[in-house]
Amino acid sequence: MxxxxxxxxxxxxxxxxxxxxxxxxxxxxxxxxxxxxxxxxxxxxxxxxxxxxxxxxxxxxxxxxxxxxxxxxxxxxxxxxxxxxxxxxxxxxxxxxxxxxxxxxxxxxxxxxxxxxxxxxxxxxxxxxxxxxxxxxxxxxxxxxxxxxxxxxxxxxxxxxxxxxxxxxxxxxxxxxxxxLGFTGQESYYTAVEKTSGEVQSFGKDSKMRDLMIKQGSHKDPKFVKESSKRPEIIKNMALIYHQEGQYDEAEKAIAEARKSDPNDMNLLLTQMDLYLKSNNMGKYEELAKEALAKNPNDDVLLYNLGVTSYQAKKYDEAKKYYEKAIAINPKAENAYLNLAILKLMPDEGLTNKMNALGMSASDNKKYDALKKEKDLIYKSAIPDLKKVLDINKDNTEAINTLKGIYKALEMKNELKALEAK
Structure with missing residues (x-):
């Protein structure tokens, strides 16, 4: 119960x-x-x-x-x-x-x-x-x-x-x-311009709705848009990110894949060159440098970039040649002039160290004077390139500051005063 x-x-x-x-x-x-x-x-x-x-x-x-x-x-x-x-x-x-x-x-x-x-x-x-x-x-x-x-x-x-x-x-x-996911982004869709706003409106796959809007008079300029695949761009971006983040093994795989998709992309080619440079694979680096020049022998930006990578590889003579070739093709190549001046000034630190290590004997004084003349000649050799930089861009602070330092060292008071007045 x-x-x-x-x-x-x-x-x-x-x-x-x-x-x-x-x-x-x-x-x-x-x-x-x-x-x-x-x-x-x-x-x-x-x-x-x-x-x-x-x-x-x-x-x-x-x-x-x-x-x-x-x-x-x-x-x-x-x-x-x-x-x-x-x-x-x-x-x-x-x-x-x-x-x-x-x-x-x-x-x-x-x-x-x-x-x-x-x-x-x-x-x-x-x-x-x-x-x-x-x-x-x-x-x-x-x-x-x-x-x-x-x-x-x-x-x-x-x-x-x-x-x-x-x-x-x-x-x-x-x-x-x-x-x-196998994404390509290779899409096709129908568009038309909305008359009141002037904006392009997508109708997706619905061509009938788009055509109806055109017929009713609210839209104009009908188009069928077919976008190219975004996959090469994705692979390229992955390669560049891996490269920037220092994940060189992953970058090398991605770049190799990206270059299959777009073998003529110069940014990818230069990034691949930089990878070989960082891994000290100079044989591959030089092979790609030749490929790059064969594709674009008159590309001043490419020549400048090759100058930069050669400089990083401590191949200073090659870097100088690349900068000079870039300037010959484009007389307004601002960065090429600046880097050329920096190359010319490179011996300055070594000469300064030698001068500072000398004693006060007559023999050392003689050596000091000889080194000082050599140092002055180096400074003078860089002046025309720095002036060229300022002719192209009067606000280039690196060129201004370097030139000021040179004028002070060479006691070129009038030139320094004129530069500071600008």
Whole structure:
């Protein structure tokens, strides 16, 4: 008798809980419609306390209301990141619960609201990118991809903005994901210009909608856009990041792959040369230098870069030849003139050390005077190149300061005064 009574009492308690849940869910629904934040939170909190006793339909309704409440806050831009995360998490529960129950009572609206949230996130990402707030843009594009895993273009944008913010780890991680997903970015879509705003609007794959807008007169200039593959760019960026971060083995693999995609990219070729330079593989370095010159024998920028890499390799005579060739092709090659002057001034430190090491004997004084003459000749040899730099760019501070030092050392007071007056 007692046992049967206990069962009956238990059934009544569960029934009472279910009734309370229905009531609180209705209260939450009404509060959301009214826009009453505190009332909604209180009602949802009461349901959450007894959620373990709810059936799947009630749980789905609870998570839908929770997500819908967060969605309303997102629209008002209240605690944007927190509420976006809440929308995603809550609606994920709705989808799982209704999929198991083979129902779509709440899923359809949840999907529509997720799309709307996604668009808000994308717009915020674009806004941040346009303001050069690249860290914020990266975060938003990553979230947009999380909301739309099939729209891999957002992952690509997240990687690009990460590069701009110098978050190279984040960029590499996203590029790797894109490579694993087989992303190419080789898309085609229909566009038209909206007459009122003058902006190009994409209609995606929907040519009929685009054509309808043209027919109605709200749009003009219809186009079919076919973008080239972004894969070579991704591989190239990975190679350059690895190179910059000193991960030379990874960089070498990526560059070799990138050059297969774009063998004529001079930046990649120069980066590959620099890698061989750093690993002291001079045979490969010189092989690539010949390849680079064969491709662009009259490219003054290439010649200048070869001068820089030769200088770094301590091949100073080669560096001098490259700088002189760059100048012969482009008489306004400012940096080539400056580096040529620096090359000419290189013996200065060694001569100064020798002079300072001498004693005060007659023999040492004679040696000192000879070294001083040699030092002065070096200074004088660099003056024309530094003047050329200033003819091209009067504000080049390195050239100005170096020339001032030379004029002081050579006691060229009039020249120094004239330079300081500029």
């Amino acid at each position: 007692n046992r049967r009574y206990a069962y009956a009492l238990s059934a009544l308690m569960i029934s009472g809980l279910a009734m309370a849940q229905k009531s609180e869910l209705k209260d939450a629904e009404r509060a959301i419609k009214k826009g009453d934040v505190q009332e909604t939170k209180a009602a949802l909190s009461k349901v959450e306390a007894v959620l373990s006793n709810a059936n799947d339909a009630q749980k789905a309704q609870y998570y839908f209301l929770k997500g819908n409440f967060a969605y309303e806050q997102v629209k008002k831009k209240v605690d944007l990141d927190k509420n976006i995360d809440e929308v995603v998490a809550s609606y994920k529960q709705v989808f799982e619960l209704e999929k198991g129950a083979k129902s779509n009572k709440y899923s359809k609206q949840a999907e529509e609201e997720l799309k709307a949230v996604s668009q808000i996130v994308v717009n915020k990402a674009i806004e941040a990118n346009n303001k050069s707030q690249y860290t914020e843009a990266t975060k938003r594009f990553n979230k947009a991809y999380e909301l739309n895993p099939t729209d891999t273009i957002y992952l690509y944008y997240a990687a690009s903005t990460a590069v701009n913010s110098k978050d190279y780890t984040g960029a590499i991680n996203n590029y790797k994901k894109l490579m694993d």
